[in-house]
Amino acid sequence: MNLPQPLQELIDQFEALPGIGRKTAGKLAFYLLNVPESQLLRFSQALRDLKSKTKKCRVCYNLTEEDVCQICSDPRRDRKQICVVEEVLDLLVVEDTRKYNGLYHVLYGRIDPLNNLGPDDILIPQLMARVRKSGRELEEVILATNPNMEGETTALYLKNKLEEQAKKDNPGLKITRLAYGLPMGASIEYADYGTLGRAFENRNKF
Ligand SMILES: [Zn+2]
Numbered sequence: 001m002n003l004p005q006p007l008q009e010l011i012d013q014f015e016a017l018p019g020i021g022r023k024t025a026g027k028l029a030f031y032l033l034n035v036p037e038s039q040l041l042r043f044s045q046a047l048r049d050l051k052s053k054t055k056k057c058r059v060c061y062n063l064t065e066e067d068v069c070q071i072c073s074d075p076r077r078d079r080k081q082i083c084v085v086e087e088v089l090d091l092l093v094v095e096d097t098r099k100y101n102g103l104y105h106v107l108y109g110r111i112d113p114l115n116n117l118g119p120d121d122i123l124i125p126q127l128m129a130r131v132r133k134s135g136r137e138l139e140e141v142i143l144a145t146n147p148n149m150e151g152e153t154t155a156l157y158l159k160n161k162l163e164e165q166a167k168k169d170n171p172g173l174k175i176t177r178l179a180y181g182l183p184m185g186a187s188i189e190y191a192d193y194g195t196l197g198r199a200f201e202n203r204n205k206f
Helices: 005-015 022-033 037-052 088-097 124-137 149-169 193-201
Strands: 078-085 102-106 140-143 174-177
Touching: 005 022, 078 088, 078 124, 088 102, 102 124, 124 149, 140 149, 149 174
Parallel strands: 078 102, 078 140, 140 174
Antiparallel strands: none
């Protein structure tokens, strides 16, 4: 049976999204068919505004409606720290911990040689320019890239680049990496060697 064209189109669009198969796409489309008109309008308006009203902060490249994002323009944030993350979603997770009060830099990716992604394909040049401009005002760069091969490669590259830069104009600059350890609620018995090794290296005073 052929579905009405708009419904079929919606199913196809949902199916094109990551992690959504044909069945789920159908479920979502039929669900929306039964949702009140006003809610549908809000949904479609959000879709329409997604690109047109969203831009990247010109300081940290976080997503924003203004030229400079809320974090960068907040006078209570500590300007002496920059936390480098791979994606905006990572920034949101760090924010949720409420443990960090500095600024960010979003790379939009990671160095990934197997997929031909080098330092210049992500926002590393922008980070370096920012660090150069900050000079001695900057005290710490926190490398919060993912604890996997690409994230480690990216962190190592940045560490070398930043150290080189720091030697020239900011010798006191601290370069730190997030400590990774055992997940809460996990038992040591089931931890993989990488995680356990890292947890040992980064053990804290108790
Ligand atoms: Zn910003």
